[in-house]
Amino acid sequence: MSRFSTPRLMAQGMLRTLTKPRHPAPSAPQWARLFSQSPIVRADNPSSPASQSDAMMTLTRNFMENVADPSKANSSSGDLTQDFNLDPLEEDTELEPYHFHIYSHKHNTHVTLTKPNRDALISLSCGNLGFKHAGRKHYDSAYQLGAYVIDKMNQKGLTKKIHKLEVILRGFGSGREAVVKVLMGNEGKGLRDKIVKVSDSTRIKFGGTRSKKPRRLG
Numbered sequence: 001m002s003r004f005s006t007p008r009l010m011a012q013g014m015l016r017t018l019t020k021p022r023h024p025a026p027s028a029p030q031w032a033r034l035f036s037q038s039p040i041v042r043a044d045n046p047s048s049p050a051s052q053s054d055a056m057m058t059l060t061r062n063f064m065e066n067v068a069d070p071s072k073a074n075s076s077s078g079d080l081t082q083d084f085n086l087d088p089l090e091e092d093t094e095l096e097p098y099h100f101h102i103y104s105h106k107h108n109t110h111v112t113l114t115k116p117n118r119d120a121l122i123s124l125s126c127g128n129l130g131f132k133h134a135g136r137k138h139y140d141s142a143y144q145l146g147a148y149v150i151d152k153m154n155q156k157g158l159t160k161k162i163h164k165l166e167v168i169l170r171g172f173g174s175g176r177e178a179v180v181k182v183l184m185g186n187e188g189k190g191l192r193d194k195i196v197k198v199s200d201s202t203r204i205k206f207g208g209t210r211s212k213k214p215r216r217l218g
Contacts, residue, residue, distance in 0.1 A: 099114045100168065101170065106137060107173075108137060109125060122149055129141070142174065150191065151187075166198070169201070
């Protein structure tokens, strides 16, 4: 054997040793890899590798027990909620306020008090107070109507029962401002603090029938 072949054989043996196929290490499950990355250590010696491995094993054991017995997981999740102060929200028993409707047009004024479910409690107009024909359209008759309705509410005890009141205006007659003056005056001081909303539901003409032909003079 020549002196050149000996180093060649030794080099082949070294390469064979270095390139020897090794069996791949069994890959850990995905959940184990996730837990191994979690920075959970013991408080007695956080830098110790043994404490980190113990914490990982404890966490893995708990996870496997929960998978085997789901009832434990439910119980543990219920215990977590005890740390928080989850007070039930106070339910508002009166979601919808009472409604005070004021419907005023050029011939009459109507005042209606309704429950939150829209059932009428008091419904009066100027004609119910004794005003006849053209006397029902004036400011004074509407003012007396508003004062009479509020007096009726006080007699029936509705003023104390009502906690929220919505004033709904409709129409642009003279009685509109008159009834509002009653609510803003001494007669309405028991209801004024309970008004939470004022809305206008006046109907606006949109489309409809064709208007009459305009009159042409000359």
